[in-house]
Amino acid sequence: MDYIVIPAYEPDLNLIHLLKKIRQETDFQIILVNDGSSPASRPIFEEAQFFATLLEHRENQGKGQALKTAFDYLHLIGQYGVIVTADADGQHQLTDILRVAESARKHPQELVLGVRAFSGKVPLRSRFGNQLTRLVFKQQTGLALSDTQTGLRAFTSNLLPFLLEIEGQRYEYEMNMLLRAAKVYPIREVPIETIYINDNQASHFRPLRDGLLIYKDIFRFALASLSSFVVDYLVYALVLFLMGTAPSSLKILLANSTARLVSSSFNYWTNKKMVFKNEDSLIKTGTGYLGLALGLFILDTLLIRIFYSLFGLDLLVTKVLVSLLLFSLSWLVQKKIIFKSSKQEVKA
Template sequence: MDYLVIPAYEPDHNLLRLIRKVKNKHHFHVIVINDGSSAKCDHIFKEAEHYATVLHHKTNQGKGQALKTAFTFIEALKVYGTVVTADADGQHKVWDIFRVAAKAAENPNQLVLGARAFTGKVPLRSRFGNSLTRTLFKLQTGVAVSDTQTGLRAFTTNMIPFMMQVEGQRYEYEMNMLLEASKEYPILEVPIKTVYINDNEGSHFRPVRDGLMIYKNIFKFALTSLSSFVVDYIVYALALLFLAAVPISLRILLANGIARVTSSIFNYSTNKKLVFKNQDSILKTGTGYFSLALGLFILDTLLIRLFYAVFGLNLLLVKIIVGMLLFALSWLVQKKFIFKERTHTAS
């Protein structure tokens, strides 16, 4: 069975034209979600009931929740098949919907995206937004996706439990879906043609906000790193104070060592639980993390000693400079190797 899911908020007759064409040419079980539309749209949903199952939200709950409502409905039917999501505004060609569905049926346990080419006359907002987010998405996940905002997606019904666990009720849900799927499933793309209606003025995509969403883990990592640095810095400063009578090289080594052990334990715990949400054993991740911590400690100590000897800078100031330099290295190693996320390449 093929299911076509169409969230609809204040739809016009483009919705009816779409589902009529689909039903005339395919055996899709079409599911339309009225996401709290006003009474002026009642006649459209009433007509849609001739071609589709129409589910209703009394109030507007957002596109993400509308999709989840449909997924819950499909899951209850307990009939294996493919699920296709499409927009209600008529931007997706019927033939492209069929092609995406076929690709998903041929590739179970994979997320299929209907990817627009962004050639020809493309609204500037759409071109800029997609260029920004696909670049950030690649940097964050390591997965190349050419169209991060497409609403035309497909997957097999056994993936519904995963889709239900993805966070978000509104338009952020679709970006969260991509971010989470990049860790668990291969992502495939099918080239599609998209019609921009009224210069795509109905688009709800927000380039800056969605771009920040992609980098939310880096922000969390920065916050835990800053907290860890504060711990490290305070312990380091106190150790320097209490070890004032010790020769400078040994003094730096001992102060930095005590500070690094304390902050590393704090940083490991917060990164594992809050940033990367890693489920691997403490033995597995701990070995890698504390090997990294040892390497960073050695590098940190050497750089502090070098900066102090060459530039004669204050030891407290040098600590801050070196910490900033090692931040990016720590993020990269932890993300790619220690708390490694499963990633699959789009194709």
């Protein structure tokens, strides 16, 4: 049995047209989720019940939660089949829905995306938003996807337990799905045609709020790095103060050593558990991180000493400058080597 899942919030008649066409021309069982729409949308959902199984939220919980409500329902049914997710605004052509479904049927251990070409007349926020998320996604995973914001996706029901574990309630859920899938499942792209109705004005995507949710993993890394720097800097300053009039070379060595030991331990656990969510053994990642920490410590100490000797900068100011220089190096080594996830292939 194959299913199509459609989350809907304040839909219009385009939803009814889509449901009728799916029912008339395919064998899909339709799962429609009313995500807390207002009473004004009630007539739409009452008519929709003639074509679909209707699941409802009393209050708006977000697209991600609407999808998970449908996934949980299908998981409880326990029947194997292809599942397609599509938007309620009529932007996805039935032919494209059938194409992604067929691709998922042929490749049951893959996540299939219906990807847009973004050619011709495309609303500015849709074009810009997709370019930005593509860039962020590639930086995070190393995979170059054509369309990270597509709502047309297909997979088999054996992926449901995996999808139900993914965090997120609103639009960030779809990005989190890709980030998590990139580690464990191949991602396949199927070109589709997308119609933007009235310049996509019916979209309920809120660029600022939902954008912050989508990029929260990036902010986690920045916050972890900033927190580690604060710990490092405070310990460094405290040791300098406690050593008083000791020789500058000794002060730099001891202050930087103590600060690095404390901040590196803090940074390691923060990045492993909160940012990269890496499940590799402590020995595997800890050994690599220890090597990185020692290398950064040597570079940090040498650069501080060089900057202090050559330019006579204050030791506290020098510490800030050197830490900024080493930030990018630390990020690249951790992302690409220490906490590297198994990279999957994007297939077409």
